[in-house]
Amino acid sequence: MTIRAQVAGVGHYLPERVVPNSELEKTLDTTDEWIRTRSGIEQRHIAADGETTSEIAAHAAQRALDDAGLGPNDLDALIVATSTPDLTFPSAATMVQARIGMERGFAFDVQAVCAGFVYALANANALITSGTARRVMIIGAETFSRILDWTDRSTAVLFGDGAGALILESGTGDGSADDRGVLSVDLNSDGRFRDLLYVDGGVSTNSVGHLRMEGKEVFRHAVAKLAASAVAAMEKAGVTPEQVDWVVPHQANIRIIQGTAKKLGLPMDKVVVTVQDHGNTSAASIPLALSVAVTRGQIKRGDLLVTEAIGGGLAWGAVVIRW
Known part of the structure; x- marks a missing residue:
């Protein structure tokens, strides 16, 4: 018998x-x-x-709780993947814990930018398979x-806001x-590529910054690293690309x-693919896409999925999961 972290709900x-x-055309030198041609994005x-x-x-x-038929105190842990928390501290996760009425268990944040949900999913899986928690929500x-520079057309047109949640049990x-x-x-990271995607400010530098990105270089790294990580995850799981029902990628471009x-x-x-409807929502994009795909009737119980993402750090990774 093997303990598995299984999907219970999504939202x-x-x-x-x-x-x-069209609204961005009014303030930026863009069309x-x-x-659409460069990113596939229609709105955010x-x-x-x-x-x-x-x-x-x-x-x-x-x-997600409603989808799973659960209450907040049925959760043992809550993990929020975000690079844009409300405050420096406490964690956004503890704030969510209070907002939803979860009065037990523990909550913490994970910060790996656009790869954050994959990292949080890995943490939740480890908590469950180790027996530390029985039911974990990842958001x-x-x-x-x-954190956008709304005068920079190379980044302002790409990102949006949103949230997605997944419950594993x-x-x-x-x-x-x-x-x-x-x-x-x-999971992977390589800090040598820090300058390709970052925010040029923070608490210890005593400044408020904006997102900066070397788009062409990020693209070059993204395709190669995401494919390699997906292959590595499939090899670990003992599956082949032909067996995969759905790839649910980070919705960046x-x-x-x-x-x-x-x-x-x-x-x-x-x-x-959901990027056209909400742009790059960073750590939210994979759970958003999962939830939308379930709502559309695309993803069904028993389907084999590969999720993969890359973000600032650079940090990247992939997870194989059977729904």
Whole structure:
């Protein structure tokens, strides 16, 4: 018998304000056609004044609880992946814990930028398989609109705000790739590439910064590293690309998504794509895509999924999971 971290519920939330590409044409030297061609993005959601990361995370959390038929005190742990917490401390996770009425267990944040949800998923899996927790909620939530330089057309058009949540619970399998739950994890980072994607300010530098990115270099690293990590995770799980039902990638850029799928030898009709509707929501993008795909009826129980993401650090990784 093998302990597996199995999916119990999923949910997502997007702020009410929708900003189409046409709105950005009014303030930036860009066009709807340019944005669509370069990124695949058609619109993004922007948090309202005073709407915080913990607030949108709590909305997604409640929807995941409803989907699972659980209450907040059925959770043993809550992990929030974010690079845009409400405050320096306490963690956004403890704020979400209070917002949803979870009065037991423990909560903490994970910061790996766009790869944050993959890292949080790996942590949740480890907590469950070690017996430390029986049921863990993982949330990816971001208000990236607060750290954008809205005069920089190379970054301002790419990002948006949102949250997605996934609940994992302890189950059992026979140790084969046919088991439901997380089958394998592959995590990586390389701090030598820090300057490719970063925020030029922070607490210890006593400054408030904005997101900065070397787009061409990030693209070059992304396709190669995401494909390699996905392959490594599949090898650990003992599965092949042909067996995969869905790739659920970080929703950063349609060209990265297409390039990675091609490198894996998988057709785009096996790839969940939602980037057109909400842009790059960093750590929120994978759980958002998972929740949307379930709502659409794409992902079904028993499907074999590969998720992969890369973000600032650089940090990247992949997870193989049977739904």
